[in-house]
Amino acid sequence: MLPEEAQPALRALGFGEEDAATLADHFLDAERRGKLGHGLSRIPWLATLELEPEARPRRLEASAGYELWDGNGALGYLTLAAICDAVRADPPERARVVVARRCFPTGMLGYWVRGLAEAGLVALLTATSPARLPHPEGGEPLVPTIPLAIGVPSSDGRPVVSDVSMSKVTYGDVLAGLASPANLVPFGGEDAHKAFALAVGLATAAEALSGDAQGALLVVARPDGDPVPALRARAAGRRLPGDR
């Protein structure tokens, strides 16, 4: 699929103009960053799902430091887009925890925290999905690949954007034929118990807070410091997370 074919293909699945543009922007950004498992290959995959292109995410609760959202049948991508738009339109005075139910699929989580970091906010985001990783000792899949994405603004205009799945390979890469399903295991080889522990902690936290197995957890806050430029100077040209 060519980049210019993305929006028409999404319109053909029933999405309106704005939603098709939102989805295409996500997939094309993934392509540009080389994260092909989250890129255009997702459009034919979407066609295999039961879509509700008219569904709109709903904000169920909102207070100074907390919001609860429900995907309400909309794709997780569109739910996170609505949440991030709402945060940018009304940023927290200090900090806010945003929980979403029925928020799936969520794509490349770094995309969402990058947008918030570019708006000057620190953001941490995780999201559950079906269990795909077994215990390091073996057995059936117990936990999702469960990425943790962290965005931190920088006065040099180059935010840190860390986006790490706890799996050796992403499920997106398996879907795209770029990795073997046998590598859907906690990353780290002899240290895999560490990635497994992170996966269990993040997945149970997100599920406990959302009350849902397809839950997302976002923490967004205003920074009081600007540590990235000094880190970048000490890194002396070595790549930091989020750099092209």
Added chain:
Amino acid sequence: MLPEEAQPALRALGFGEEDAATLADHFLDAERRGKLGHGLSRIPWLATLELEPEARPRRLEASAGYELWDGNGALGYLTLAAICDAVRADPPERARVVVARRCFPTGMLGYWVRGLAEAGLVALLTATSPARLPHPEGGEPLVPTIPLAIGVPSSDGRPVVSDVSMSKVTYGDVLAGLASPANLVPFGGEDAHKAFALAVGLATAAEALSGDAQGALLVVARPDGDPVPALRARAAGRRLPGDR
């Protein structure tokens, strides 16, 4: 040092009875869990620091969903103890982000989230410390070992407590002579770029939010679900994070 010698040794460093008991409880819990690098070996190490045993942490800001604390010269252990006591005394209606400045050393972070999980709260905690881990490509230390601890309550009385440092070994184990300083590198072998990215994200987020290189970040929230018993059943007897 014998367990019963911990409190007298801490009193001899100038700590009052209550603080000595708080510190001893932390070190003895680490010993019982086999985390010797966070155990009694820390008492002679404390004696090498410039201590202010009379210092008390201060809460600088408090609103429904956010608090800012300052260690104010007190040990990080005692600052986190005061924060957790304050959370348990007045839990968030939904969620709260707590940021601490000058919060060092913080010990075994799983200890703090376990106490919150036992009080029925989901908690995520990270804390910075001096840079000890280099970039996976080499060079000087760039980021701290930066653990992420996650506690999730369970109706079966056995919370999930995940507590993962991004280093192959903990600095505490190096201090205790249990690990080589050469293993102060991001964990994961050929996947070490993932642990490094998590370390950069967590450390810059905590430093940006606290405005301090010795900052801590705690997110605490009430659960809406109880995913741990079902996960434990599916794990079929395999060890989950936090199990003895």
